[in-house]
Amino acid sequence: ASHQLRTPLQALRLRLENLEHDAADGIPADSRDLEGSLAEVARMSRLVDGLLILARAEQQLSAPIQTDVAELVAGRIDAWSAFADDQGVEITSTVSLGSNACITTGNLEQALDNLLSNAIEASPSGGAVVVSSSTNSSGNVLLTVSDSGGGMTPEQIDRAFDRFWRPAGAGSGGSGLGLAIVRGLIETDGGSVELAPSASGGLAVLMSLKSC
Missing domain, CATH: 3.30.565.10 (Histidine kinase-like ATPase, C-terminal domain)
Structure with a gap:
């Protein structure tokens, strides 16, 4: 699971660094980096949600x-x-x-x-x-x-x-x-x-x- 989360985090970090560099140089934000960042955040959210569902299922907190x-x-x-x-x-x-x-x-x-x-x-x-x-x-x-x-x-x-x-x-x-x-x-x-x-x-x- 750590590898699956680390990969989109690395991609997100690179895109955000690109946006940071552009902002420092007065360059308008690249829409591809913005859209890509949002897509990576959404992907990580799905991963975390899925892992939480699996964890709850394995714990079986309530009776059938x-x-x-x-x-x-x-x-x-x-x-x-x-x-x-x-x-x-x-x-x-x-x-x-x-x-x-x-x-x-x-x-x-x-x-x-x-x-x-x-x-x-x-x-x-x-x-x-x-x-x-x-x-x-x-x-x-x-x-x-x-x-x-x-x-x-x-x-x-x-x-x-x-x-x-x-x-x-x-x-x-x-x-x-x-x-x-x-x-x-x-x-x-x-x-x-x-x-x-x-x-x-x-x-x-x-x-x-x-x-x-």
Whole structure:
């Protein structure tokens, strides 16, 4: 984690030093340095936020409670619908009513926020994100978030949960913590997370949520 924070800090320091030198010489600020500095600050904020979420999940400060998964999913889809519309992506849920799981308050919401954000951004305009569910013989809820993006190779899937890992060619906006956070939050409550190709050729994230 120290290396991941040190790199953007060094980049930020260089940009700020450039601005300082320009100011001392009476040269107007370079907008690229200003924009770059703000981007590095935003990146560090995402890294720190992600690390704090992981730390809280590992400490498990509160006990899981019975949760209506369908209601929770509906709330998160409603929260992300404007972003999905803006991206030209349809987002729907086929989660069965009465699907209940034992979840720590806030954990599944945070996991879904990460997954829905990723899925919407990965899907092309005209694509779709679907949240679906089933129940296994143990009564556990199997919750799946599927997108219609480019998916991942088997090699990428093997590394996708590694902290700070990002696929080659990924933009500079992410922290590489999203899926690690999802797994940490779900496993804290005794669940599990797997990745697989979606029916549309994108990525499907399969979460097994324990019953109470």
